[in-house]
Amino acid sequence: MRRLLPLAALLALAAPAHADHSWIQPSGTLFSGSNNVATFDAAGSEHVFFFDHRPVGLDSIQVWKPDGTPGETTAAMTGRLRSVFDVKLDQPGTWKVASLQTMVVGTFKLDGEERRVGGRGGPPPASGGPGAPATREGGRPAGATATQPPAPGGPAGGGPRRLPPVAVKDIPPEATDVKLTELVTRLETFVTVGEPTTTLFKPTGKGLEMEPLTHPNAVAAGETLRARFLIDGKPAPGLTVTVIPGGDRYREETGTITLTTGADGTVAIRWPAAGMYWLGATATDAHAAEPRAAERRMSYAATIEVATP
Amino acid sequence: MRTIPLVATPVLFAGLVAAPAAAGTISITLPRIPVAEYHKPYVAAWIEPAGGGAPRSLAAWYDIKKGGSEPGYKWLADLRSWWRKAGRTAKLPIDGVSGATRAPGSYTLPLPADLKPGNYVLNVEAAREGGGRELVSVPFAVGGGGRASGKSELGLVTVAAR
Numbered sequence: 001m002r003r004l005l006p007l008a009a010l011l012a013l014a015a016p017a018h019a020d021h022s023w024i025q026p027s028g029t030l031f032s033g034s035n036n037v038a039t040f041d042a043a044g045s046e047h048v049f050f051f052d053h054r055p056v057g058l059d060s061i062q063v064w065k066p067d068g069t070p071g072e073t074t075a076a077m078t079g080r081l082r083s084v085f086d087v088k089l090d091q092p093g094t095w096k097v098a099s100l101q102t103m104v105v106g107t108f109k110l111d112g113e114e115r116r117v118g119g120r121g122g123p124p125p126a127s128g129g130p131g132a133p134a135t136r137e138g139g140r141p142a143g144a145t146a147t148q149p150p151a152p153g154g155p156a157g158g159g160p161r162r163l164p165p166v167a168v169k170d171i172p173p174e175a176t177d178v179k180l181t182e183l184v185t186r187l188e189t190f191v192t193v194g195e196p197t198t199t200l201f202k203p204t205g206k207g208l209e210m211e212p213l214t215h216p217n218a219v220a221a222g223e224t225l226r227a228r229f230l231i232d233g234k235p236a237p238g239l240t241v242t243v244i245p246g247g248d249r250y251r252e253e254t255g256t257i258t259l260t261t262g263a264d265g266t267v268a269i270r271w272p273a274a275g276m277y278w279l280g281a282t283a284t285d286a287h288a289a290e291p292r293a294a295e296r297r298m299s300y301a302a303t304i305e306v307a308t309p
Numbered sequence: 310m311r312t313i314p315l316v317a318t319p320v321l322f323a324g325l326v327a328a329p330a331a332a333g334t335i336s337i338t339l340p341r342i343p344v345a346e347y348h349k350p351y352v353a354a355w356i357e358p359a360g361g362g363a364p365r366s367l368a369a370w371y372d373i374k375k376g377g378s379e380p381g382y383k384w385l386a387d388l389r390s391w392w393r394k395a396g397r398t399a400k401l402p403i404d405g406v407s408g409a410t411r412a413p414g415s416y417t418l419p420l421p422a423d424l425k426p427g428n429y430v431l432n433v434e435a436a437r438e439g440g441g442r443e444l445v446s447v448p449f450a451v452g453g454g455g456r457a458s459g460k461s462e463l464g465l466v467t468v469a470a471r
Contacts, residue, residue, distance in 0.1 A: 028386075030386045030389070030392060030393060030397070031386055032382050032383060032384070032385040032386040032392060032396070032397065033379045033382035033383040033385070034378075034379060034382070035378075035379060035383065036383070192397075194397050195397050195398045196397070218393060220390070220393065307389055307390070307393055308389055308390065308442075308444075309390060309444070
């Protein structure tokens, strides 16, 4: 299920020229009392924290309670521009809400014809059979269709029809020129009820991750957050980390801060002002989990709220 | 708590409401705010060592009589700075610190009698329903004092650390 992603997202990710910021934004990050519900928006956008492009699919969302057990989402829905869900914060400490997506995109040739690989795939190129890809009913992310307007006269109207993409597991053995890239996306945010905890900061050792060295729910304007970036659990030196304050619609400059991780993979971010910030990094290597994929492109993004001093 | 005869320091306490005797005092003035629907603010006061270190809460005024299982805890996080630095790690209510919200006026509170010599910062933060939030910081040294004024939610804040 986790391999499913809207085709629009797939295309956006596959086109590095497009400034696509994906994020999960919480309604708040510091909570007091014990009867709290946080609501979250999950979207990919050109302008950070505005809903201007596509939703993040709900099937990628995972919630961890402070003790490491899975949390639940309620009131979830996906619109054309964003997904929304609530989380009842019924445990004190620091919660993690994330979107984890892995998918393989690319092309291959079959009988001299080029076919695309990606998304949930269409019907397998050969006759269906039991290996046909599962389709998810009901919760289909709206972005899957939105950026592909039907041709004039309707989707079946004139011109040669483009064949639907094929899921990676349905690539027939006789395919040639298989060119695949694995895309691994991790979006995170943290919210804290009462006293902060660090249980969930332990890296998983898989893909591109951020290990907070300063608690992200304990930073204020003028203070510094330190974090270590890791690839497969190892420090990632020389990585470019981009920090963008939200609300760029209301100012001239984007206010982007660009930093580079040191030899130990760490970076120190000094927050110029209070507000909601997007923090992201990308990395590419050849260590894809999918054996036929020559390249692995990893992206990480976190939403961090910086408090007033 | 040590008691010092009030008569010994009449000048210091002039103009302050009921100064309890201790190693020193702070005063907090909550201004009268002319709005149609006024709610008494949540207020927190705490001191921090000037060079950084553990904060020490002196007062947290919130809706401690609110019904239900949680007496006013939900909006304590609106005292943003105090909540982040001290409130969220404390077990509520805090003995000798938690108290009911107060009407506009001046209030005097004792500084901890065991305050070690050194430089500190007194922070007073106020957050009001339907209103704003303000933080006033007053650096002081034990043996001295200081004062600062808020602009909106807080009036004069003084510290006299004898």
